[in-house]
Amino acid sequence: MNWLDRIPQAARTYLEGKRLDEVECIIADLPGIARGKAVPAGKWERQQYFHLPNSIFFQTITGDWGEAAGPDGFTEPDMILKPDLTTATAAPWADDGTLQVIHDAFDQKGNRVPYSPRNVLMRVVELYEAQGWKPIVAPEMEFYLVGRNTDPRLPIEPMMGRTGRPAAARQAYSMTAVDEYGPVIDDIYEFAEIQGFEIDGITQEGGAGQLEINLRHGHPVRLADEVFYFKRLIREAALKHDCFATFMAKPIEGEPGSAMHVHHSVTDVRTGRNLFSGPAGGETDAFFHFIGGLQEHLPSAIAVIAPYVNSYRRYVRDHAAPINLEWGRDNRTTGIRIPVTPWESRRVENRLAGMDCNPYLCIAASLACGYLGLMNELRPDKRFRGDAYEAEDAIPRGVHAALDLFDGARELHEVLGPDFARVYSIVKRTEYDEFLQVISPWEREHLLLNV
Structure with missing residues (x-):
C-alpha cells in the first residue's frame, strides 16, 4: 500500500501541490525532547525503519548520562525505530515541504523498549x-x-x-x-x-x-x-x-x-x-x-x-x-x-x-x-x-x-x-x-x- 494512503488527511492536504523534501523521524526521550533524524524524502520512502542508540533514554535534561544501561554496560546498542504513519503531520514552519513522523522503539529481537515513554503509555x-x-x-x-x-x-x-x-x-x-x-x-x-x-x-x-x-x-x-x-x-x-x-x-x-x-x-x-x-x-x-x-x-x-x-x-x-x-x-x-x-x-x-x-x-x-x-x-x-x-x-x-x-x-x-x-x-x-x-x-x- 502506498504510504500516502496511510497518513492522516491533514498531512495529505499539506502535501497537495507541494514537493516533500524531508521527513523528520522523531521519538520522545525521558524529558520529552524530540530525538531522531531528518531524512531526505526519497530515502525515507525506501526504508521501513532506522536506528538510534538506546542511550537516548539514559540522557538527562542537560545532556549528561545516567548510569542506567544495566548489567551489559554502556555499549549503546542500536534500537529499531519504526514509523507510526498515523502520527504523520506537517512541520508548517519549515521552508520546504517537511513531515514529522513519531516512531516506536524496539530492541533487535522485536520487543518494545520498556523505557521509551510512548511504550510506557501503551503498556x-x-x-x-x-x-x-x-x-x-x-x-x-x-x-x-x-x-x-x-x-x-x-x-x-x-x-x-x-x-x-x-x-x-x-x-x-x-x-x-x-x-x-x-x-x-x-x-x-x-x-x-x-x-x-x-x-x-x-x-x-x-x-x-x-x-x-x-x-x-x-x-x-x-x-x-x-x-x-x-x-x-x-x-x-x-x-x-x-x-x-x-x-x-x-x-x-x-x-x-x-x-x-x-x-x-x-x-x-x-x-x-x-x-x-x-x-x-x-x-x-x-x-x-x-x-x-x-x-x-x-x-x-x-x-x-x-x-x-x-x-x-x-x-x-x-x-x-x-x-x-x-x-x-x-x-x-x-x-x-x-x-x-x-x-x-x-x-x-x-x-x-x-x-x-x-x-x-x-x-x-x-x-x-x-x-x-x-x-x-x-x-x-x-x-x-x-x-x-x-x-x-x-x-x-x-x-x-x-x-x-x-x-x-x-x-x-x-x-x-x-x-x-x-x-x-x-x-x-x-x-x-x-x-x-x-x-x-x-x-x-x-x-x-x-x-
Missing part, C-alpha cells in the same frame, strides 16, 4: 484494554510567552505585547490580554489547523503572558502525541514573533506556575458506557475507586508528573497549584477535581501535574494510579468541602523525597514497567546531582558574607 493502556476498558483523557496545557532570554543568569521577563508594554499579570480570562499577543496565537491556530489538531479553546491565565490551551478528549496515546507536537508548534509560533514560549513549571518568580491538568474517564468497550456513571446517571463504585487510586498512589507518582527541581516551586499554598490529595466537586483548590458535566461524560481531573512533564509519562502515571484504584477497589477519603489550601500537604515537596517514594512504589512499577522505573530513577537522580553542583544567586546573596 498502561493495554492493561485497561485487557479488562475490557477504554481510557479517555483530555489534557489542558498552560505555558508562558516570555521575552527572549539569551542569558540564563538573568530572570525571565514577560513578553512585550502589541501595545509596547509587558504582558500584565492578574488578568485571568481577559480577552484584552489575549489580544496583546494575538499574532502569536494566530500562528498557533494556523499551525494547528495545518497539522490537523483541534483546539478546544485558548484562554488567558493568571500569570503575565500565561495562556492555556485545551484539547479535545480522546485516546491517551493520540492525546500525548498531540501535546508532544504542540510544545514544538507553540515554540515555533513564538519564535516567529521574537519571543519564547516556555513550559517550565515555574518560570517567573511571584507568578503562578504552569500545569498540565489531565481529565480522565473510562468506558466499557462492550457497551460504550462511561464506567463512572450508572444506568440512572448516578456515580458508580468504579468512579470512587478511580479517585481512591489517585489518592493512594499519586504521592509515589509525583516524581514522574513533577520531574525537575523547578517543578516543586509551583507547589505554593494559595498560589493556583494544589498541594493536597483531596477531591471535590467543581473545586479548583483540590488536587482531584470533579468538573461540572452531564452524567454521560462524568470525568475526574488530576490537577497536580506540571507542564514541564513528559506528556506520555504523565498520562501513563495518572492512568496507572486510577487503574490500581479500579483493580484494588480502593475507596477515597470523604469529599472535601471548602478551601482545600487549608488541608494538610499530602505530596512530596522536592525531587529527592519524590524519588524516594517512587523507588518504593513496587505496585506502581508493575503497571508502568520495572525496567522503566529503574532507568527513570537513575536518570532523575543524576539530574538532581547535576543541579546540586550549581551555586544559585540566593546562596551568593545570603551566604557569601553572612556565614
